[in-house]
Amino acid sequence: MDRNVRRLLNRVSVVFATIATICLLNLFHHSSRTCFSSSLTHTHLTLSRAPFPKSSCDAFSRRVSSIEARSAKFRSSRSYLRRVHSLSVSVFDPIRSLHLLSNSSNVLCVLAGIGHAVDALQESGVTDVTGVDVIDYPPLVQRADPHNLPFFDGVFDLGFSDGLVGALYPIRFVGELERTVRRGGAVVLVVAREVANVEEVVGLFKRSKLLEYCHQEWRLRWWWQHGA
Numbered sequence: 001m002d003r004n005v006r007r008l009l010n011r012v013s014v015v016f017a018t019i020a021t022i023c024l025l026n027l028f029h030h031s032s033r034t035c036f037s038s039s040l041t042h043t044h045l046t047l048s049r050a051p052f053p054k055s056s057c058d059a060f061s062r063r064v065s066s067i068e069a070r071s072a073k074f075r076s077s078r079s080y081l082r083r084v085h086s087l088s089v090s091v092f093d094p095i096r097s098l099h100l101l102s103n104s105s106n107v108l109c110v111l112a113g114i115g116h117a118v119d120a121l122q123e124s125g126v127t128d129v130t131g132v133d134v135i136d137y138p139p140l141v142q143r144a145d146p147h148n149l150p151f152f153d154g155v156f157d158l159g160f161s162d163g164l165v166g167a168l169y170p171i172r173f174v175g176e177l178e179r180t181v182r183r184g185g186a187v188v189l190v191v192a193r194e195v196a197n198v199e200e201v202v203g204l205f206k207r208s209k210l211l212e213y214c215h216q217e218w219r220l221r222w223w224w225q226h227g228a
Contacts, residue, residue, distance in 0.1 A: 068138055074114065087120040091160075091190060096124075098211070100186040101158055103127065108156040108180060110149070110173070111163025115140030130156075133163075147172045154182040162190035164201070174204040186211070 074080055095101040103125040109117040112131035118140040121129045130151075136143035144150055146161075147169055159177040167173035177187050187208055191201065202210060 071114065071137060071139070075119065080114075080116065083116045084120045084123065087117055087162075088124055091188065092120060092124055094214075095158070095186065095188060098186075101126070105157040106130075106155065107158045107160065108132070108149075108151070108177075109141075110146050110159065110161040110177060111166055112141045112161075113137070113163065117160055117162065147176060149176045149180055151180045153179050154185075156181050157185045159185070159187045160190075161188075164189055164191050171204050175206070178205065178207050 092101060101107070105126055106128045107121055107126055107130070109115075109121070109129065109131040110133075112118055112133050114137045115131050118129050118131040131141040132144035132146065132149065133141050134143065134146065135141075146163075146167060159181045161173075161177065164170060164173065174187075181187055187205070189201065198213070
């Protein structure tokens with residue numbers, strides 16, 4: 001009786017294995033006809049314009065762009081260029097008028113995102129600009145921990161950030177900005193108005209004097225002079 005049961009189970013296993021093999025071969029054959037063109041070379045892929053792949057074939061056929069290529073495309077968009085222009089006019093030009101920024105300044109941009117501030121500074125003539133964030137975004141932004149910056153003390157003339165709200169430890173974040181900016185240099189913060197608390201932000205600075213506080217339509221802007 002046991003032998004008969006084992007024989008039956010073995011036959012059932014063989015049948016199911018055969019069915020699975022046939023299904024896999026059929027799936028592979030279907031994918032091959034779907035993904036590849038009917039040309040003799042069979043080397044042309046059908047590329048989808050959809051933002052997300054709808055099938056494994058669609059995902060396989062997509063060409064992977066380098067991060068540099070994606071960055072260059074995004075930096076040419078209107079929204080990016082508008083943001084760069086806004087930073088130049090509303091933030092960096094006024095800093096120049098206070099003689100806290102010049103073309104020879106060594107500037108650090110922390111939590112720089114994809115590089116709006118770095119681009120704005122470079123377009124204005126500042127050549128020595130370093131942008132850092134938790135994720136690198138070449139060629140403008142390199143990866144670094146904003147709470148433990150990999151720079152010596154006092155090596156920058158100006159520290160800038162519009163990413164304070166994204167800092168996990170704000171007091172440590174501001175402390176690193178103060179540490180890396182030289183005595184007599186400046187620290188500039190830009191924060192969205194709806195999330196900013198003036199007293200709390202001012203209280204984060206321990207070694208700098210508040211120079212100016214600007215309340216604009218959608219953001220708050222502070223300038224500190226370090227060591228003053």
